[in-house]
Amino acid sequence: MRLVAKYVLSPLFLILISSNAFAEGPGSGSITKHNINIGGCNASELTVKWNLDSLMGEPTSNATYKWVGEADCEPAPSTVIWLKLQSGDTYGFVDISPVSVKAGKGWAFSVAGSPNWDHAVCGYHNTQTTKCFDSASAKKLWKIGRVTDFSLTWNSSSTNSKKTPKTTTQPSETKNNKKQTQASNASPQGSWIVYIGKSQTKLTLNSNGNASYYSFKDQESYPARWSGSNNQVKMRVYGTRQHYNKDDPALILNLTIQGKHISGTQSSPNPKFKSFHVEGEKT
Known part of the structure; x- marks a missing residue:
């Protein structure tokens, strides 16, 4: 008769593995x-x-x-x-x-x-x-x-x-x-109410590079990141938090800021999506 060795992971070992993953x-x-x-x-x-x-x-x-x-x-x-x-x-x-x-x-x-x-x-x-x-x-x-x-x-x-x-x-x-x-003391930080095509949207740019893209039509907010100078900003908008991928934005906004006025374009890496003009003001 051949003996087969069996190894069983203890609950404590599993807990240690799980705790180290976070x-x-x-x-x-x-x-x-x-x-x-x-x-x-x-x-x-x-x-x-x-x-x-x-x-x-x-x-x-x-x-x-x-x-x-x-x-x-x-x-x-x-x-x-x-x-x-x-x-x-x-x-x-x-x-x-x-x-x-x-x-x-x-x-x-x-x-x-x-x-x-x-x-x-x-x-x-x-x-x-x-x-x-x-x-x-x-x-x-x-x-x-x-x-x-x-x-x-x-x-x-x-x-x-x-x-x-x-x-x-x-x-x-x-x-x-x-x-x-x-840290950068950039003027783009804050909230902007803009029209993207005919849709009203709220863009919020935080001081740490994080941002949010709130669609009044969909009543949904999406995570984003922004970078740039006082008058030129690029904003990358992602899907839901569960599908967040910093290297794969769903939308890209290239924006020009003049005082409290903002304008530019919204495009997407996905060719199925149209490009739209962006226009708005700082709140």
């Missing part, structure tokens, strides 16, 4: 504040919840909010949530820009972003990042840090409120992590 991150949570202003609207209660994680060695970030308060008031589209990521005396900020939502209308829609490590944790001035942690320092804080607070900023030009914060907050690092990178 990178570490600050995790998820929520904070509620009372009697606070958000995007020019007075909120009696505001709750922000977040999920900061990592996937395949890259950071992923998402946050949303809901609030109760001033009726029929919609926060400025330029509103940015700054999550304070902290470990001891070391801290920096992660920026998230959900779609605005009125009081009592539930959670704001937000698309998860995946910034580069050297733009993942930064300081900020108004709605723009200033100095960022270098990649090594950001990875370390992402691993051991936790969200301890949040702040809100928005552009004064996008609201009639006189309560627009004028905030400059720089990240703080320990003596061993002083290397920082100056």
Whole structure:
């Protein structure tokens, strides 16, 4: 009789394999504040919840909010949530820009972003990042840090409120992590309402290179990335988050910016899709 050796993987071994497949991150949570202003609207209660994680060695970030308060008031589209990521005396900020939502209308829609490590944790001035942690320092804080607070900023030009914060907050690092990178202070950042052909669309360009493409017709928002200078921008729009592929955009927008006016073309690598003229204004 021949004996056949059988090897059985223990449940503990399987758990170790599964845990190593996922990178570490600050995790998820929520904070509620009372009697606070958000995007020019007075909120009696505001709750922000977040999920900061990592996937395949890259950071992923998402946050949303809901609030109760001033009726029929919609926060400025330029509103940015700054999550304070902290470990001891070391801290920096992660920026998230959900779609605005009125009081009592539930959670704001937000698309998860995946910034580069050297733009993942930064300081900020108004709605723009200033100095960022270098990649090594950001990875370390992402691993051991936790969200301890949040702040809100928005552009004064996008609201009639006189309560627009004028905030400059720089990240703080320990003596061993002083290397920082100056982030771009590009004017394309913010929200743009444009017509692509006859369809109204909202383009949101965040400071870390992430963007979103919201179709009012479809009532759907799609993840995107943008790059460029103060007056020339290329925006790559992808499909659903499940089919996200940074090397295979569904749409490409080449845009020219003059002040608060934006124009250009939308095309697609797929020859079945037409090219359209893009025209709009910054909100």
